[in-house]
Amino acid sequence: MTRQAAANTSRSQTKSTAIILKVAHSMSQLGIAALPRNYELVYEALSGRLPQLSRDLSALGATPQQEALDELGFKHHLIAHGALAADRARATAQEELSDLALQLRHSLAQRHAFRSQLDRFKDRLASDPVAGLTEFADDAARLRDAAGLLMNEEQAFLTALQSSAERFAALEGAFAESRKPLTRDPVTGLPNRLALSARLKTLLESEGETQPVALIVASVEGLRGIAEQHGAATAEKALGKLSTLFRKSIKKSDFVARVGGQEFAFLCSDVTEENAQAIAQRIRQSVEALRVALPGRAFTAETLSLAAGIAMAQPMAPPTDVVQQAELALAALRAGSRSGVLVYSAELGGRRARTYSPHAA
Numbered sequence: 457m458t459r460q461a462a463a464n465t466s467r468s469q470t471k472s473t474a475i476i477l478k479v480a481h482s483m484s485q486l487g488i489a490a491l492p493r494n495y496e497l498v499y500e501a502l503s504g505r506l507p508q509l510s511r512d513l514s515a516l517g518a519t520p521q522q523e524a525l526d527e528l529g530f531k532h533h534l535i536a537h538g539a540l541a542a543d544r545a546r547a548t549a550q551e552e553l554s555d556l557a558l559q560l561r562h563s564l565a566q567r568h569a570f571r572s573q574l575d576r577f578k579d580r581l582a583s584d585p586v587a588g589l590t591e592f593a594d595d596a597a598r599l600r601d602a603a604g605l606l607m608n609e610e611q612a613f614l615t616a617l618q619s620s621a622e623r624f625a626a627l628e629g630a631f632a633e634s635r636k637p638l639t640r641d642p643v644t645g646l647p648n649r650l651a652l653s654a655r656l657k658t659l660l661e662s663e664g665e666t667q668p669v670a671l672i673v674a675s676v677e678g679l680r681g682i683a684e685q686h687g688a689a690t691a692e693k694a695l696g697k698l699s700t701l702f703r704k705s706i707k708k709s710d711f712v713a714r715v716g717g718q719e720f721a722f723l724c725s726d727v728t729e730e731n732a733q734a735i736a737q738r739i740r741q742s743v744e745a746l747r748v749a750l751p752g753r754a755f756t757a758e759t760l761s762l763a764a765g766i767a768m769a770q771p772m773a774p775p776t777d778v779v780q781q782a783e784l785a786l787a788a789l790r791a792g793s794r795s796g797v798l799v800y801s802a803e804l805g806g807r808r809a810r811t812y813s814p815h816a817a
Contacts, residue, residue, distance in 0.1 A: 478502060487519035493536035494522075497529050506532055506642060507689055533642055552620055559616050566609045570602045641714040643692055644699035652713040652721050656775045659725060666771060670732035672722040673782040674764040675790060676743060679718040682758055686750055694748045694760070701746065705739045721782075729768050729799060736764040736797040744795075761795040768799070781805070 479499050488494050500506050501513045509532045516524055529537025639651040647655070659669050676698060683691035695714075702712045702720060711723035724735055740762040747757035765785025769778040781800040789798050798804075 475499070475502075485518075488525065489522060491522075493529060493534070494525060496534055496536045497525060500532070500534060500642075503688070507692070508532070533640060535638060548623075552623055556616065556620055559613050563609050563613045566606050570606045573598060573602050644695050644714050646699050646702075646720075647711070647713040649713065649715040649721075652711070652715060652723070653775065653779075655711050655713075655723055656778065659723065660769060660771055660773055660775055660778070662771070667726040668728070669769045669771075669778075670722075670724045670727050670729070670735075671767045671769065671778050671782045672724070672732065672736050672739075672764050673715070673767075673779070673786050674720050674722070674736070674739065674762050675716075675786060676718045676720065676760050676762055677795065678758060678760040682748060686758075690748070690751060694746075694758075697746060697748070698743065698760075701742055702739065705742060706735070729766075732766050732768065733797055733799060736766060740764060740795065740797060763789040763795045764797045765789060766797065766799045 479495060479502060482488075482502060483490065483494060483498050486498075488498065497509075497513070501510045509528065512528050512531070513520075516528075526537060639647055639654075641648045656669075656671065679691055679694060682694055698720075699712075699714070702722070706712060706722060706724065709725065713721050715721045722735070722739070724732060727735070743760050743762040746760055748760065750756055750758060763786060765782045765787070767778045767781035767785065784804060785798045785800040788804060789796060
């Protein structure tokens, strides 16, 4: 490890320690329980990445109830709270199934009782038709009452089934919501790296897929500087503009994800290398035409640039290889401090192999 790298690592560790201490101090002051999900919530509130979460937490005041904290976590799709929401949904589903099983057993017991009365009536008629006829009126009344009770039970069970179907539909929605923090970027609402990996795997391993797939990994240069000089809120507004721009820049069947602080990835299916380059160039030009308004400066705006690495993949290609190739093309561009677009090639891969050293820092 070089001296500069060691210094950078030391600064990073010092900064991480300071953040942890700040979170712990804030939790202690507010009287918030030392639960892992609460650490995440307070950290996100203090980081400035989610301004609305910061305001919502402040509105709770001192010693907020855990239930209120959890509601904030659900509202802002935090990862730990997503797992909690899934656990709650599973518990509710289990209770619902237990209630249905109980009602089903009760309904079956009523059916069995009605069947037993019919069997006894039939046996009496078979053994002594005359005696059976004299008792027919009494038995018919009992059978009528039993049939009415059975019909009421059946109707109640049907109503319970309909109600359960509605609740299970709501639970399905809750499960979907609980998965959002795992697959969505909380700032832009775009899919994240996990979602990208799943989508790429599906595309490449689909039996019916015969067309090439392009993976574009892009870095938006200038975002970090905006955050450092003008604050996280200004950077978030820029990210919001970028996410809207990116969604409009691709087909509905294509895919865009935020995979890092200033990195984004695009999946385009059924395209040639030339098509992929044209798409990346169009996105780059749109980003460079974007103007980021600065707080308190009506006539001054920041600009951004974009560097993009492209990897072309045939069906059944290993997804990890495709990602590495696109990232290698992007790294080659950034190493030269250049914006623009570069397609991965075997020559580029060979250059990486020649320059690799297992003892490098």
